Amino acid sequence: MLYSLIRPALFLLDAERAHGLALSALKLWPAGGTDRADGPLATTVAGLAFPNPLGMAAGFDKDAEVPDALLGAGFGFAEVGSITPLPQPGNPRPRLFRLVEDRAVINRMGFNNGGAEAAVERLARRNSRPGIVGVNIGANKDSTDRIADYATMARLTAPLASYLAVNVSSPNTPGLRALQDEGALTALLDAVLEARGRSGPPVFLKVAPDLEPADIDAIARIAADKALGALIVSNTTISRPPLKSAHAGETGGLSGAPLRDLAQQRLRDFRKATGGAVPLIGVGGIATAEDAWARIRAGASLVQLYSAMTYAGPGIARQITRGLERLMRRDGFATIAEAVGTE
Numbered sequence: 405m406l407y408s409l410i411r412p413a414l415f416l417l418d419a420e421r422a423h424g425l426a427l428s429a430l431k432l433w434p435a436g437g438t439d440r441a442d443g444p445l446a447t448t449v450a451g452l453a454f455p456n457p458l459g460m461a462a463g464f465d466k467d468a469e470v471p472d473a474l475l476g477a478g479f480g481f482a483e484v485g486s487i488t489p490l491p492q493p494g495n496p497r498p499r500l501f502r503l504v505e506d507r508a509v510i511n512r513m514g515f516n517n518g519g520a521e522a523a524v525e526r527l528a529r530r531n532s533r534p535g536i537v538g539v540n541i542g543a544n545k546d547s548t549d550r551i552a553d554y555a556t557m558a559r560l561t562a563p564l565a566s567y568l569a570v571n572v573s574s575p576n577t578p579g580l581r582a583l584q585d586e587g588a589l590t591a592l593l594d595a596v597l598e599a600r601g602r603s604g605p606p607v608f609l610k611v612a613p614d615l616e617p618a619d620i621d622a623i624a625r626i627a628a629d630k631a632l633g634a635l636i637v638s639n640t641t642i643s644r645p646p647l648k649s650a651h652a653g654e655t656g657g658l659s660g661a662p663l664r665d666l667a668q669q670r671l672r673d674f675r676k677a678t679g680g681a682v683p684l685i686g687v688g689g690i691a692t693a694e695d696a697w698a699r700i701r702a703g704a705s706l707v708q709l710y711s712a713m714t715y716a717g718p719g720i721a722r723q724i725t726r727g728l729e730r731l732m733r734r735d736g737f738a739t740i741a742e743a744v745g746t747e
Contacts, residue, residue: 407717419500419509419714427469430718436476436535444729445480447740449683449705450606450633452536452566456480456725457740458696461687461708462540462569462610466517468526475535478721483708484523485540486571489556491519492544495576502714503649503660507691509711511640512656514576515542520560527564539565540610541596545577551588551595558599558607567605570596573612573639575657581612586622593630606633613638613663613670613688620670624677634683634705637671641688660711664689668702675703680745691716693727700728700740701747 414422445456459481460474468484475482494516501510517523527539541557543550558568572583572592583592596607609632611623627635640657647662667688674684686704690696691712699707713720728740737743 407719411715411717415502415504418498419502420497423464423500427465430470430473430477433470433473433718434476435472435533436474436478444732445725445740447705450567450608452481452606454480454536454706457700457704457706457728458721458724459483459538459685459706459708460713460721461710462486462571463511463513464710464713468523468537468539471537472530472533472535474721475537477718478725480725481536481538481566481706483538483540483569484527485517485569486515486542486574487517487520487523487539487557487561488515488542488544489520489547489553489560490544491522492516499656501651501654501656503647503651505648506652506660506662507712507715508647508649508658508660508662509714510651510654510656510658512576512654514545515574520557524560524564527561531564536566538567538569538608540569540571542571542574542577543580550580550583551592554592555595555599558596558604562600562604565605567608567633568596568600569608569610569636571610571639573610575612575614575640575642584611584615584619584623586626589623589626593626593632597630608632608634608636608685610636611638611674613641613666614643615670617673620673620677624674624682627682628678632682634685635674635678636685636687636708637674637704638667638688641666659688660714661689661691664691664695668699671699671702671704675745690724691720693724693731696724696728697731697743698747700743701745703745703747705741705744
């Protein structure tokens, strides 16, 4: 209710400035992470006990400033980053655009973040607190050895992360998506897994929605071979379905409502390709409990959102989790795990 009153004023601001204000406001939010891990929406993925299956996707809290506030807002887990070894400013502004008529966002941020040293310090300060906080790791734009960058990030953040998310699917760092190719991806994951150490957290892989069937099959095979904790399906899209907004022609990754059908189909594709052997996390266009439930029924063990909070505010987490509990009861499932892949 409160957010609906202040949203018109926020939308008068540049989208990136408004995002900064949202982070500042969340710093005043009570910390969370104490929700019961045995409640009605609790589920276990990659050995981690999630109090509910709804997470905040990477990109919102790039520098690990407010993960505990996000947990306090009702998210079952928070994923911070993407974080790179060295600080980098990202692409020139403006680089974040609201497509209000489409309930969408286009961004070409370019992995802007304060670097590993600052993020590791923040993560270390909150490391004794409860709650699942994943760290999304990336490579610097001007790096001469991107695989080494990912290995560095895995080594630095593994002791502080509930899981590591390897992001090779952002469209805003030139050449990054080439790391999804079979040979490059195998070498990258080998380096990350070695740097993480044998006792380190599970490794998740975040993939693009703009993949060919052969790419999907190869990634699914590699994910199973490397015993990854999960595949995050998917990042933003470089495709452009019909859009109404004047910002429709901006370059960058499209997220929000127009991504929903593509992301849902890509999840189904990965469910088929993996045969259910690798847990999937559904992302892209999720704005309601019905959206999240459809993704779970299509094969997602967990779901994430980001763009929808731009339009609905931080109360969206509790709205969706309350709705998920209702939908689960309606359809006769005792647990979230029972419903995965039952469409």
